[in-house]
Amino acid sequence: MINKSQTTSPMLRGHYSLIQFCPDAARLEVANIGVALFCAEREFFGVKLSTEHRRITQMFGRDDRDLARLRTSKKALEERLLDPKRAIRNLEDLDKLASLQVNQIRMTTFMPCRVTAAPNEDLMRLFDELVGTTLGQPNKDKKLFPTLESLFTRLESEGRAELNYSTKLPVFGQEFKVPFAYRNGVLNLVKPKYFSQKAPQQALDLAIRGDLISKHGVADAMNPRLVVVSKFRPDCDPAFISHVDEVFGEYRVKHVRQSEIDDFANEVEAEAHA
Numbered sequence: 001m002i003n004k005s006q007t008t009s010p011m012l013r014g015h016y017s018l019i020q021f022c023p024d025a026a027r028l029e030v031a032n033i034g035v036a037l038f039c040a041e042r043e044f045f046g047v048k049l050s051t052e053h054r055r056i057t058q059m060f061g062r063d064d065r066d067l068a069r070l071r072t073s074k075k076a077l078e079e080r081l082l083d084p085k086r087a088i089r090n091l092e093d094l095d096k097l098a099s100l101q102v103n104q105i106r107m108t109t110f111m112p113c114r115v116t117a118a119p120n121e122d123l124m125r126l127f128d129e130l131v132g133t134t135l136g137q138p139n140k141d142k143k144l145f146p147t148l149e150s151l152f153t154r155l156e157s158e159g160r161a162e163l164n165y166s167t168k169l170p171v172f173g174q175e176f177k178v179p180f181a182y183r184n185g186v187l188n189l190v191k192p193k194y195f196s197q198k199a200p201q202q203a204l205d206l207a208i209r210g211d212l213i214s215k216h217g218v219a220d221a222m223n224p225r226l227v228v229v230s231k232f233r234p235d236c237d238p239a240f241i242s243h244v245d246e247v248f249g250e251y252r253v254k255h256v257r258q259s260e261i262d263d264f265a266n267e268v269e270a271e272a273h274a
Helices: 054-060 064-081 091-098 119-130 137-142 146-157 201-216 238-250 258-271
Strands: 012-021 031-039 044-049 105-107 111-115 162-168 175-183 187-195 224-232 254-257
Touching (some): 031 111, 044 064, 111 119, 119 201, 146 162, 146 175, 146 187, 146 258, 187 201, 201 224, 224 238, 238 254
Antiparallel strands (some): 012 105, 175 187
């Protein structure tokens, strides 16, 4: 990992790749197990891999010998990625990195992101958001807005909504989960999200996912859309909130602010159908 001393600076351009476990390439089923992050302006390249395998065992089923081989493969890939003899200068070098595979572990192409003056913290944030260590994130998301949780729980019992909806993200094939989904002529994937001005990349990450979903569809719907229901930290600047609005608008993501929850709930109640 290369990490020079840092001073306060504007947001910088970076690129990240998801490291994935894919036991059967023909089925395109993957589990995210790590993240790699590169920022040329900070001369930074870092890798973070999961140390536990509960997601893999729940998704695919693995015995102790399988998991032992997986640990060995992860270590081998990490050593290749962080080889001090490997120079990383540009996107072409990143493309070569993304082509690395060790047994059933592979990497996605590197995707653009914004990096702060502390790229190692950005790496940890990306890991927490895109890999994490538990399968319960949709349940955690539900608790942000009790009104929505109550509404969708009732609609689900009426056959007019789904809870803990899971699909594959177009193009990259990674798992994408939302706590609520409903149909009103299109499939709406509802993602509650708590935003902090200290982590602006979260909005862009969701916007890119929403754009992929809108353009390419998902397995059981050709015209889905992502709906982000937002809650902002009290110290967020109004300009930042407006910027999030603009980003979601550019990427065809419906944005519902906390102050609009009641109107949105009424809309869902009126439009959701089996």
